[in-house]
Amino acid sequence: MAVVNTEALLGIFETPEQVAGALDRLRADGFLATDMTVLTDAPYPEGAFGEASERHRLYVWPFVGAACGLAVGLLLTIGTQISYPLVTGGKPILAIPPMINVLYEGTLLGALIMTVIGIIFESRLPDLSAAPYDPRISQGYFGVLVFRLAGRADMAQRALRRAGAIDVVGTLPSG
């Protein structure tokens, strides 16, 4: 069941070549690269649809997480030992080699958690927008989603139809 929305349009296509053609037409009509995106049911090689390269900062997240994890590990290992400084087995209160085990795991746990948070954040999830979507996308069809129509809905719809869209979802009731 398609979602009806007047702020964005979703064109449904059958082939990647049609999608690339639709993006070309939209660009020619003055739409910016940030005003449109392609929806697919699987990853396609970057640039397959002639779309703009996506910038992200995912690589920063693991480092931030690792630093946080290391800090928590240090707090745990140092804090718990100096809170009740009891010498056992003749080892120093802050014995570095055994602490490394906990610090190592803490660092990697922090990196893993922050990476997954980063994936979700950078993917702009959770997506609570009412932008049009069609379940046919996950059945192998392609979608071209056009945002920020601002009175250009008819122009976008025409471009999508001319590029071979089998359906356009989210059109105004007046057409």
Next chain:
Amino acid sequence: MQERAALSPAQINGDLLHFALKTPRQFWIALGVLGAIVLAGVVSEGFIVVLGLQLLGLTNTVYWSVFIANFVFWVGISHAGVMISAILRLVYAEWRRPITRCAEVLTIFALATAGLFPLIHTGRVWRTIYWVFPYDFTRNVWPDVRSALIWDPSAIVTYLIGTILFVYSDLLPDLANARDRSAGFRRRVYAVLSLGFRGTVRQWRLQTIAGILLASLILPVFVSVHSIVSWDFSMAILPGWHSTIFAPYFVIGAIHSGVAGVVTVMVLVRRFLRLEDYIRPEHFDAVGRLQVVVAASWLFFFLMDFYFGIFSREAAEIEVWNLRLFTPPYSALLLVMIITGYLIPVPLWLFRRCRRSVRIMFWTSLAVNVALWIERYMLVITPLSYKEPFTFTWVTAYKPQPVEYIITAAAVALVLLGLLVFAKLFPIVPVWAVKEGQVLRREVRIGRVTVPAVAREKKY
């Protein structure tokens, strides 16, 4: 030979989401049988809690029983899951696609089951709270981070959380797909879990990078976990345990049992979910080749452990090996271990015809896990059983009691139950990854033959 069938996205959705969205009668039968075995284990654990550790076969020297052997065994099984998935992602092995999630989910349930055993082993499970919180709140006496028994839970918790996150991030597109193919309450649940994933170019780009990034991060955890588990033993000054070779020996043993565990799950998933088009003989062939190398490495480390044990010429070490090699029932168990862990499976795996036989791969993978369970049992029990110089510590052989057998069987059922329930709720074969394989699938004509090929974006 072209083995990769061309499958349409609709057909892939239908095949791989069928079990998650429809409930066949066999599911309830399997659920009932496995649930009953797990229930028997829960009742047995109840008896241990109420009546105490006297129900176990513990002696005054064998104070770590079959439960600790089970713990090491299940941690081992959990290992190869993520290892296979992560390594295959990093090397862009095309045949990884249908098997990665089985492997990762096996890791989750095997590790969660492993985590139960130290708790069961203590008898009074509520006292394990002192592993985390101070023994004495008023004086702030925390667990000692200088103890291997503290490193162990830190590693296992890291691995478990990391694996769950790894699976969840990989599952997002398939949850969105299940949302699109379901209705009612089920659809609402999938919609919430999928976080509104739509499959934009940006989301796919990050999904692809995430697979590589998380695989790179989880591999060091994978290596550390079984090393740290081995230190539970090797940090103790006990003949048979106090060995520098234990960390790599445990890791390679974990890989041996884990890869075999993945093969067993692959066969079960293929057979019961009817996924013959997805998990094909070529996959078993590839895993079989890997198993030959792993089995040979495992045998090498076993022999090194033996060699290190006798080379020092310490009487206590030699006594432990005397127990393992020449004293029943351990000598018989050792023989079974070598036969089922190496002598039967490896010669079979050398032949392509055997590696491509699903039946042979299934039985040999089970045989390997019998061997590896025996290995863990021997590693835990025999060093505690050897006869010390003082006669008052001489004991009769440790014999597992009925509750120990029941809980051991219940652990197997619990892991299978977890896999079954997961497969019922979510696609156990990654739908989007299989579709990506179809997108990148090519056929290249070379001379007079057409060979299957895969296009690859060489970017990350």
